[in-house]
Every structure is written in C-alpha cells, then in structure tokens.
Amino acid sequence: MQNDDLEFLNCRNMLQAIEVDLETPSRAQVAQHLGLSRTAASAIAQKLIKAGLVTELESVRRGRGRPGTPLALDGHTWHALGSAFYSGAWNFVVINLLGKVVESRSIAITATDPSSVIDTLITGLLSIKESIPYKLIPGFGIGAPGLVDNRSGSIFRADDLGWQTIIPLKEIIETRTGIPALVMNRYRANGLAEIKFGNHNRSHNIIYLGIGTGISGSIYLDQVLMNSTNYRLGHIVIDPHGPLCGCGQKGCLQAMAGEGALISYAEQRKAQEPGFLQKLDGQQITGAAIAALAGSGDQDARSCLDQIAEPLAIAIATLTNAIAPDEIIIGGPLGDLSSYLVDRVRTLVYDRILDWQSAQMPILKGSQGPFGPAIGAATYVLNNKMELLFTQGCSS
Numbered sequence: 001m002q003n004d005d006l007e008f009l010n011c012r013n014m015l016q017a018i019e020v021d022l023e024t025p026s027r028a029q030v031a032q033h034l035g036l037s038r039t040a041a042s043a044i045a046q047k048l049i050k051a052g053l054v055t056e057l058e059s060v061r062r063g064r065g066r067p068g069t070p071l072a073l074d075g076h077t078w079h080a081l082g083s084a085f086y087s088g089a090w091n092f093v094v095i096n097l098l099g100k101v102v103e104s105r106s107i108a109i110t111a112t113d114p115s116s117v118i119d120t121l122i123t124g125l126l127s128i129k130e131s132i133p134y135k136l137i138p139g140f141g142i143g144a145p146g147l148v149d150n151r152s153g154s155i156f157r158a159d160d161l162g163w164q165t166i167i168p169l170k171e172i173i174e175t176r177t178g179i180p181a182l183v184m185n186r187y188r189a190n191g192l193a194e195i196k197f198g199n200h201n202r203s204h205n206i207i208y209l210g211i212g213t214g215i216s217g218s219i220y221l222d223q224v225l226m227n228s229t230n231y232r233l234g235h236i237v238i239d240p241h242g243p244l245c246g247c248g249q250k251g252c253l254q255a256m257a258g259e260g261a262l263i264s265y266a267e268q269r270k271a272q273e274p275g276f277l278q279k280l281d282g283q284q285i286t287g288a289a290i291a292a293l294a295g296s297g298d299q300d301a302r303s304c305l306d307q308i309a310e311p312l313a314i315a316i317a318t319l320t321n322a323i324a325p326d327e328i329i330i331g332g333p334l335g336d337l338s339s340y341l342v343d344r345v346r347t348l349v350y351d352r353i354l355d356w357q358s359a360q361m362p363i364l365k366g367s368q369g370p371f372g373p374a375i376g377a378a379t380y381v382l383n384n385k386m387e388l389l390f391t392q393g394c395s396s
C-alpha cells in the first residue's frame, strides 16, 4: 500500500520539497528540510532522478566548501494530458512537470447530448495520446461541465446543458480507455490552473469564480483546494423571486448572471428598443460579442453586463462575509474576456462590504484564457503524479 510505504512517502515528501517548499535546493538543504541524513536524502534524490521526475541543474558555489548541485523538477521526461469542456468544444493540452504547455488542440462539439459529448472527449484523448512524442503520466485529467462528485467522478447534473441524470464519467472513460480518469468541474480546474500559474503566491485564501454558460468556482483555504465537498457557488440564491434555474430553484446566481441570462437580457432589450445594440445587428448575440463591444466603450453592451454584475457582486459579498478570502478571481469565458465586467463587479462588491474588508481583498480578472480549464485538469494529474506513476516505492 502506498500509504505505509516508506520509500514512496520519502520520495513524495522530497518531491514536494523540491517543487513547492524550497527553491532549487541542494541535496543538503533537502536533507535538512526533511530531517533526513545526507546519505538517505541522496539516495532518494537519485531515485527521483532515475524516475525522470527530478533533474540536476548546474553546480553553484554557495559560500565556501564544495559546490552544491541544485535539484529541480525534470521538465523533459513526464507530461500530463488535460482536457476540458469549454464554449462548445473540448480543449486539450499537454503540459510538462513545470506546467509549460507543449501541445494544445480543440475539437468542436456538434451535439450536446451526453453520449455525443463523451464520445468526442474519448476520441480526442486517445488520438492525442497516440500521436504525441511525449511520455504521459498514466491518467487523463478531465474538466467536465456541471456538478462533479469528487469521490465517484460522476457528473450529478449539468443544468446549463440540460443534463439531469447522473453520468458516471470517470467509470465510462476508464472502462473504454483502460486509463485512470481524474474528473473535476471545469471551472474548479480553471481555478487550479489560476492558483498554480497565475502569480497568486502571496494569497492563502482564494475564491475563483468561473462565469460562462454555467457558473461555478473553487475555494482555496491555506493554499489547498477544497475538493472533497460538492459546493455549488452557481446555485447560491440571489433573488427568491428571480428567474427559474435549471436546478428547479428560483434566482440562483447561475440563472441571473450566467451567459444565458446576459444574452436573454440583451435580446429582450433589443426587441423592445429600436437601435439597442445596433452594432450587433445581423450577428448572433453572444457573451463574447457583448464583452468585446463593452470593451470598446459601447454603453448598450455595458448596460447588459451591468445587469449580471449586480448578482455577481451580491454573491461575492456574501462569500466574502463567510470566508474572508485574501483575493477573488473572476474568470471563465466571460470573466477572462471582460475587464469592464470585473471592474464593475469590484465597485459593486466594495460598496457592499466594509472598508477594511475591501482594503485587504483585491478582485482580479482571470488570466488563464480558453485553455485554462484544460491546463487545470492537467495540473490535477500533476498533483497526483506520484500515485499515478507508482504502486509501490518510487522506482520506475
């Protein structure tokens, strides 16, 4: 068993020390950090180097004595494959242990029923696995739509897609491919990428809110993703008399501030007021089109985003009072695209909370872009690389 396997634990602890706790440490520094003898630390380091997880950088002289050889993650050997459902497509990325994207692809989805969506996913995963020249950690990272149960890897429901029965996604993928699947909600995955690669190192408690056709998010406490419970930030009730949500409640955040709410508000105003959103005449109204127009200063587009900014601000102010994060990130397709929306939400949130709360809590725009959720899903694989690579010890 991995849990009482001393060699496995030593390797995992040393990898954590090299990856997170210390910066390009020498063997002596790692030994000191982990409370091991230098001989034991060297032996473990050697195993990690042989397994392709750690590499030695060029020797540097630190003060007097023998020069130390810094250890770092090996960016060349192992890679992780992640995929995520994003704006009508499955996006795929391959990243190395340092998080660098070495391959990215996108496959459009033509039908949104569960079996078509899953078929496209599996076809994509297998074709990428077969065609890339990289060694893959044996696990597929999946950023799925909807409410994903962490324990079973099943989608309980995805209201924005009209999926209301349980879909055992992890089981389906593992049965059809023979490879372990690590499934999480796509915006929870996006948050994972944001925290790891978005330069938020100084914050310990973060709320990431992804806004697209659905709304969901991730919460980090003491820099650890809360991933063992099925919290649903998109279904916080904002207005008990508001529009009906796919979940059956009225006035959920998702029903009031998702892309669907934005588009239906824009279409209604357009039908009632001649000349409203004139620049979009003859085009399909999408969240991306409204965000782009608002960015160029168009007042009509801005008034549409104002409409969803308020429920977002109410939800964020409520979460702030409950959790008091150091930082809030607004991402997902709409958050990533619209500085105007994020600025507007920030103003409205600061109006609703106390000065000392707002002084300590920046509200920022997501930085990961369209491949963010797929990068996050691959990051999920990286976070579990030891367990995926070794059943016993840490020798490959």
Ligand SMILES: [Zn+2]
Pocket: 234, 235, 245, 246, 247, 248, 249, 252, 254, 255
């Ligand atoms: Zn709901």
